Amino acid sequence: MSKLEKGLWHLTKKLVVIGLYRHMCNPMIYGVYIILLAESLLFKSSAILIWSFPFLILNHLYFILLEEPGLLIRFGEEYQEYMENVPRWMPRIKGWKPEAIKTYLPSKKKH
Numbered sequence: 001m002s003k004l005e006k007g008l009w010h011l012t013k014k015l016v017v018i019g020l021y022r023h024m025c026n027p028m029i030y031g032v033y034i035i036l037l038a039e040s041l042l043f044k045s046s047a048i049l050i051w052s053f054p055f056l057i058l059n060h061l062y063f064i065l066l067e068e069p070g071l072l073i074r075f076g077e078e079y080q081e082y083m084e085n086v087p088r089w090m091p092r093i094k095g096w097k098p099e100a101i102k103t104y105l106p107s108k109k110k111h
Contacts, residue, residue: 015071015078017086022095025088029059063088 020027033056040049071079078098085096 015075015082017082017096017098020091022086022097023091023093025083025086026059026063027091029056029063030089030091033059060089 024030033052036048036052036055039045040052068079068083072083075082081098082096085098086092
């Protein structure tokens with residue numbers, strides 16, 4: 001069976017908290033939102049500015065109603081601790097380091 005037939009997505013079995021995810025829970029959506037705001041200024045577009053608000057609100061609702069409950073089920077106490085220490089939208093200045101760091105970092109594959 002080819003890789004495409006098996007599926008390209010392999011869900012991690014451990015919560016990974018590295019890079020930007022040590023500073024905030026949703027850095028990719030936050031980045032898209034910042035880009036929308038920048039485009040609205042660059043192009044002087046009130047339409048893009050107006051669109052940016054429902055974009056953020058819909059994503060906020062998605063995370064609260066669907067993604068976070070699913071991650072709590074999947075990762076349990078690890079994700080609960082993460083949610084308590086890492087803000088959803090406003091980045092922390094200093095990245096969070098979980099106490100049980102081994103459970104949050106990806107394992108290095110040995111060749």
